[in-house]
Amino acid sequence: NAGVTQTPKFQVLKTGQSMTLQCAQDMNHEYMSWYRQDPGMGLRLIHYSVGAGITDQGEVPNGYNVSRSTTEDFPLRLLSAAPSQTSVYFCASSYGRGEQFFGPGTRLTVL
C-alpha cells in the first residue's frame, strides 16, 4: 500500500494563478480531509469528505474548492492564488473516526 500520496511536493505560483493539489489513498478510507499548516497555527481544516460525492467546509475554506468523485481521490483546487495561501498543505484519510493517516505534504508559495 502506498498510503496517502500527494502531488506535487513543492509548487510556486504567481498571484491569480489557479492550480490543483492532488491527493490519493489506496486504503479504501471513507473519510478524507485537507489541512493547511502555518507557523504557530497548528493544522487547520480546509475541507473534508465523508465519502464519494459528499464534501463539506472546514475552518478555513475560502479560496479553495474540493470534489470527491471516487473513494480514492480528493483534489484541492485553488481558484485564484493569493500570497495568504502560502502554506504547507496536508491531505489525510481515515476509516471511521480513528487515526488519520497523513500524506507527505505540499509546500506552496504564492508570489
Place this chain on the structure above:
Amino acid sequence: AQKITQTQPGMFVQEKEAVTLDCTYDTSDPSYGLFWYKQPSSGEMIFLIYQGSYDQQNATEGRYSLNFQKARKSANLVISASQLGDSAMYFCAMREGSNYKLTFGKGTLLTVNP
C-alpha cells in the same frame, strides 16, 4: 475559546529522561477522542497514541503514554526515556461526537539534548 490548548511552545529534556507535554481540551460532548501526532523536521505527520473519552485506562504505546484526566479536561503526553530522535513538534488533536473532523492545537516543539 480554543478547543485544544498546548501551553508549552517549546520544551527541553535530557536524553534518557521522561518528559510531559501538556494538552487541555474544551468540549461539551460526552463522546470524543484525543490524539497525539509527532512531526519531525522532515515534515511528515506521525500518529502516536489515541485516547477515547469512555476508555477506562490511560492509553500506552511503547514509550508513549497518555495521562488522561477527564475532570480536568487534560490529555498530557508522557514520553519515557527520551531519545535524540524524539526531537520534533508534537500536536494534540480532538475529535468530537460523531464527527470525523480533527481540531489541532498549535503544537509543542520538543528538543532532546544529549
